[in-house]
Amino acid sequence: GAVVSQHPSWVICKSGTSVKIECRSLDFQATTMFWYRQFPKQSLMLMATSNEGSKATYEQGVEKDKFLINHASLTLSTLTVTSAHPEDSSFYICSARSALSSYNEQFFGPGTRLTVL
């Protein structure tokens, strides 16, 4: 149980285009989802927290208009990187937490590697 999937697993796009990444909880309802960004050989940086049906809460320094997050259902959250540029290239990881999760336990997706040319 507690499986989180991400799609796509990798994507290459041209500079200036937008890319959407999906995060799904496959066998539980995720009341809260989190989006992280990870640069090579570095830690996970929390970008935003999204609760189902409400606006995402972004961490300081993360551009809301650049990284659009939607959490429209209890099993799906999407991250859209708008007008992507090479510096947006990174590994994006989502995680999900259910209302039944104890002690902030989160389940992580396998990640999406974005390369912007």
Place this chain on the structure above:
Amino acid sequence: AQSVTQLGSHVSVSEGALVLLRCNYSSSVPPYLFWYVQYPNQGLQLLLKYTTGATLVKGINGFEAEFKKSETSFHLTKPSAHMSDAAEYFCAVSRGTALIFGKGTTLSVSS
């Protein structure tokens, strides 16, 4: 504010040797603490967590960690390293419903 410091960005051990990965935390409230492992190009897998109660926590793959409030530490250990343990390890502390991660420690295991 909650934060985590992992001492040593890279730890190398021989197969069969003791593994010790260090983590110190800062938290204004009683912390929930986690250790995650990440293999290349994959997401994170939970190794173990401390919430309340027993301070010695046992996790998967033979790992364990001890919560020491007086030292604000939550070091990860394994008595005997396997080649398959080579990976990136992250310590994390809870902040509200979110997790704040340390910078990670790369564990290398040589035969």
